[in-house]
Amino acid sequence: MTKHPGAGKGTGGHAPGVHRTAADTPAGPPWGARPGAAGPQTDRLRYLDAATRQIAHGMNLDETLRELCRAAVPAFADVALVHLYAPLPVADDPADSSGVHVLRLHSADRAPPPGALGSGPAPSDADPVQAAQVVHLAATGPLARLLRAGRPVFGDLPGIRSVVAELLGVANTPGALPPGRRLILAPLHGRRHAIGSIVLVRGPGRADFTGDDLLVASQLATHTAVGIHKAVLYAREASAADTLQRTMLPPSLPEPAGVLLASRYLPSSRTAQVGGDWYDAIPLPGNRVALVIGDVMGHSLTSAAIMGQLRTVVQTLAGLDLPPDEVLHHLDEQAERLGSEHTATCLYAMYDPVLHRLLVSNAGHLPPVLLHPDGRTEVLPVPPGAPIGVGGGGFESTELHAPPGATLLLYTDGLVESRDSDVLTGVDRLRARLREAASGLGPPTLEELCDASLGTLGAGVRDDDIALLAARLEGIPPETVAYWYMAPRPQTARQARRLTRRTLRDWGLDSLVESAELMVSEIVANAVRFASRPITLRLLRTDVLRCEVGDDSPLVPRMRHARPHDEGGRGLFLVDQLAQRWGATRVSTGKLVWFEQSLPGDQEPD
Incomplete structure (x- = not known):
């Protein structure tokens, strides 16, 4: 024809x-x-x-x-x-x-x-x-x-x-x-x-x-x-299946400090049914980020529905700031409550750009690949664990060093497994493509690495869905971070003001000293009222100035409007007026109250 x-x-x-x-x-x-x-x-x-x-x-x-x-x-x-x-x-x-x-x-x-x-x-x-x-x-x-x-x-x-x-x-x-x-x-x-x-x-x-x-x-x-x-x-x-699948994936990726993100999703070219592959990137307190990849077995609307439920559960658990192994443990419990015979694999990684640390837990998923800045590739030694929905738990969190400039690649099995290639061979081919992409004159961009990872699969016949999440772990330089532990006593607010003033002047942020001092004093004074253990104060200078105050009380402060004759109740109102953004988050150790301020125009980092 x-x-x-x-x-x-x-x-x-x-x-x-x-x-x-x-x-x-x-x-x-x-x-x-x-x-x-x-x-x-x-x-x-x-x-x-x-x-x-x-x-x-x-x-x-x-x-x-x-x-x-x-x-x-x-x-x-x-x-x-x-x-x-x-x-x-x-x-x-x-x-x-x-x-x-x-x-x-x-x-x-x-x-x-x-x-x-x-x-x-x-x-x-x-x-x-x-x-x-x-x-x-x-x-x-x-x-x-x-x-x-x-x-x-x-x-x-x-x-x-x-x-x-x-x-x-x-x-x-x-x-x-x-x-x-x-x-x-x-x-x-x-x-x-x-x-x-x-x-x-x-x-x-x-x-x-x-x-x-x-x-x-x-x-x-x-x-x-x-x-x-x-x-x-x-x-x-x-x-329609492709549209349904994509609506269940993140419409866009966050832009947390210290990490760059890129993703790909390709539906199977052999079936019109929706699959259960998903990925996510979830900002966490303390400038950390959770990187998630998962795969519900099967291709059907049921698989897609279960995927949507599990993804929602992961987002909720991530908001509680639980360790990766506890996130997977609760996810497994929730999957059993769904009463479905479908199983899923999931890998949950928590990246801390300040400590240059990865904390990873795996539930039957393929281990991630780390591309080092010098072009070496490494399959991270993460215990596989049992798939979600099987029961039995036994998940472990593995702590790994994340070299600045390294790239972490999370993927589903459609990327490395096909009719003519087993998983081990597919992972070796993936590592070879990453090494080739990194062998140029300069470091490849994340988009280039994603394209290289897909190889000919991007335009060829695919037996299975492919989900891919790439994270460039740039980290936050230690000279832009200041961190202190302080005892919960009345003098602590004055101590916090002094430390903040000295640090901002060392960073050349004199124009922010007065407002930052006032907000730090109000937040620390509130933490002293409820804390029973040392209070943490952390300042970070990235594209903004961020201040974080943590204590062991789960009571999250709420802004209220003080009456004219009230002697207190105006602290968070002042923070709300002076800060570019602020918030309070419960974490596994208590809570974290933070605020951000824009840097002066001539002080923004490259």
């Missing part, structure tokens, strides 16, 4: 010829030539069996019509033209019985003229058949009625010649149409409405079509219509 945007144009207005071999067409001699030894009826049955199976091989619209043309030309006809409604009606949508409809030429194929070698346009006097690119037909006109009837007809019947002339784009005059019964018009009919037509033409030197050939054309059209219906529904389901 030839995609034919120019049918009816060019030399003689002919579609390109296609040279056929025995492997291109169903078994048996060209139809209309001498019959086989077994008799014409047996030949027709054999031909139909091979042709209908060939048409069924098509997985999409183009493949279905290509297989139709390969089955029809030249074994049954010398020319095959396919017009389809634009847009195509599908499913059980009611047919529109009013207005003007449009048929567009989708496919055209023809056998070479006798004696021609290879492919190419036929001489203009050897084959007068052409095709109309666009046909406008009234819903109640003769062509529309013929297509709705769904029965193939000969082109020389009274009342049909004008319809055929429309499809061929020629005048209904003597000599403009193939003479005799050399043309069959076979409607393509879905379950409830017409979807197009097939025109089959025999050239000079072959016998005319017979009544039995009408039955053959009917079968070709019926199986082609079924294939078109299946292909269009498949494409719509695949698009």
